[in-house]
Amino acid sequence: MSAAPVAEGADFRPSWVVANPQVQSILATKGPRRRLWLKRGSRMDAVAQKHVLDCGDGVRLAGYHSHQPEGVPPRGLLVLIHGWEGHHDSAYVYSMACQAYARGWNIFRLNLRDHGGTHALNAEPFHSARMGEVLEAIRAVQQFDAALPLAMIGFSLGGNFALRVGMQGPAAGVTPRLSIGISPAIDPGATLHAIDQGPLLFRRYFIGKWRKTLRAKDQAWPGRYDFSPYAGIKTFVETTRRFVSDFTDFPSSEDYLGTYTLTPAMLMASASPLAIITAQDDPVIPFRDFAGLEARGSVIQYDAPARGGHCGFIDSLGLECWAERRVMALLEALR
Secondary structure, X not given: OOOOOOOOOOOOOOOHHHOOHHHHHHHHHOHHHHHHHHHOOOOHHHHOEEEEEEOOOOOEEEEEEEOOOOOOOOOOEEEEEOOOOOOOOOHHHHHHHHHHHHOXXXXXXXXXXXXXXXXXXXXXXXXXXXXXXXXXXXXXHHHHHOOOOEEEEEEOHHHXXXXXHHHHHHHHOOOOOEEEEEOOOOOHHHHHHHHHHOOHHHHHHHHHHHHHHHHHHHHHOOOOOOOHHHHHOOOHHHHHHHHHHHHOOOOOHHHHHHOOOOOHHHHHOOOOOEEEEOOOOOOOOOHHHHOOXXXXXXXXXXXXXXXXXXXXXXXXXXXXXXXXXXXXXXXXXXX
């Protein structure tokens, strides 16, 4: 087993009431954080416009663009990508977006294929190797704010996508000033095993989400798919193996997972700057995946506090988020 990486910037110390990693992870996804920002009168929703993006080859992805009010010069364009089975309105996405919008950024909250109720937009199902369409979506989004610097934030699986935008985007004409991964799933095979071997609550939660999206895809494309064999599968490792065989051209699940596995060496050699925030107690993303990672090369900041859970980093029952403060400082530094 690889040695654990050395933590940097480990100054997050949550209240004992919310310190448990499962509590942190649950609070990250639930509505109270979104309601917190609604109560503060965020203007982001009032100006949000839905866009369906042409990503080439008939592929369409959707998202929501919020521009700064007239007369307010925006600081840049920030694209946010949710985690697996999340969406543009997930609590962690919405809260981070509101923070950045309040600080002068134009916001685009992108939905990956088959997320955010977009199952009818594309016949073929989502999988994480569909990187080309995400790059094309961001290229289309940039046309809304062509003169502005671009930054990316992704969470969990979306963190993997955001980091890949930073790594692969420049070769495709998409060059973020900074791409930030929050609890990024950099070794998807390890993540699958962590879910299968972790708390039953999390496995049931993710399996339930997966079955719900299969039902939505079936309803959007009646008669096209037979998802009935998946009803009896209890683990994510087996689900992925079956899905890769049924719906992709990859010879094995290992080949599929390898297309979006990111090593620390790859991250530090990225074609554009990256920042990573993860927690050592994350119940979904094994901390050993980050062994060897440092704030060196293209990684300009690497935070790995002992606490935080999965995409949590909640200070207390007041639901303020330490990771959001870290991200806002990073975005401010881009000026």
